[in-house]
Amino acid sequence: MDLDPLLLARWQYAITTVYHFLFVPITIGMSTLVAxxxxxxxxxxxxxxxxxxxxxxxxxxxNFAMGVVTGIVQEFQFGMNWSDYSRFVGDIFGAPLAIEGLLAFFLESTFLGLWIFGWDRLPKKVHLACIWLAAIGTLLSAYFILSANSWMQHPVGYRINPEAGRAELTDIAAVLTQNTAVAAFTHTITAAFLTAAAFMIGVCAWHLARRNQVEVFRPSLKLALVVAVLAGIGVGITGDWQAKIMTQQQPMKMAAAEALWESTEHAPFSVFAYGDVNEGRNKVAIEIPSLLSWLATADPGARVEGINDLQQKYQAQYGPGDYRPNIPVAYWSFRLMIGTGMAVALFALVGLWLTRRGRLPANRWVWRIGIASIALPLIANSLGWIFTEMARQPWTVFGVLQTSASVSPGVSGTEVLTSLVVFTVLYGVLAVIEAALMVRYAKAGAPEIEPVRAEDAAGERPLTFAY
Incomplete structure (x- = not known):
């Protein structure tokens, strides 16, 4: 059997990335909510x-521990399966990742350790500062990582060294501060808060449906519902901003997201489309006139470039080849991402109404929907990254380096398949462990707190309660 190393390497990176990002947004959002x-x-x-x-x-x-374990594999793959990519852009891509590891992750892990072991040893305000600094560390980590990814979407601050045959960094400030990175960060962080809030809503719903520890879980539910509504609004605003930037920098990605085959003024927003990719047209299309032009450019009459015209443009610019991504994947992942994400915010808004003035709904279906809502933002996040990465194809670095030129030349299909199977099985085992631990401790409920004896609280024991 002929095993294609490129295809298998792409599958492995996709599986490990999507799996890892199940934990990341919960970690980012929960660190702040706990603080x-x-x-x-x-x-x-x-x-x-x-x-x-x-x-x-x-x-x-x-969740944090699982995120760290699964995230380590991501960096290994750059040397294992994508060595040509690492050789070509490592001078640039490695810079924000190095800053993340040396600064942000160090800050995050150090103060998180102090928070874990400092409950009975640190003054209250110092201990509180530790969790806030850990939360800030998670945000900084996210920013530096997203800056690296944003450079792949829109490369800036570099030059190509013809003698070395590689890209070299010329302006780190441009890499870290470009609007692509800022927009990606704000969109990802608001989505992370939506994800963490949905997780908190689901766990609270399980307990409140049984009227367990209402005095603990009702305030937590209220906090989560408010955060979910605000984060949902933030996701919508930042997503709109990111779409406008994407239209300027990666017009093929926007055209694929809307199955827009021909460049059009007053471009319509596609509600549903079915077509023939080989013929480059839609056979069925339900559309809202001018809405895409307005969403993409803030001008309802603006011209939006279509897939067919962009394909011809890129062939003239970059040479013969197919510069179209997988259109069905781009089209449907974009829509399902938006739909599943906004469903959580809508449910949270309804939940605020149903729980107003101390009410707790008697209908068990309300709580079941709350529990089920845990999965929705996780699905939306996965679909968002699938769209972001797959709709950029055939480029690893847009306009600079194609994916076919990024894979390790010395790695065989059999070797990639072996590592793919091993990692998939390992991640499956970790998923079972993670789920078992989370379910076990979530069902156990909040710990009971006993007052500390006066003689223990004096001097060296600054906290009021212990358990």
């Missing part, structure tokens, strides 16, 4: 905030 709950405890002294902090903190730490 908010601990701040509420420090300001009010109310015991249920402390219990909530310890409960959600434990789930956050389980």
């Amino acid at each position: 908010v709950l601990q701040t509420a405890w420090l300001r009010t002294g109310k015991e249920h905030y402390l219990r909530a902090t310890k409960f959600w903190g434990k789930l956050f730490l389980i």
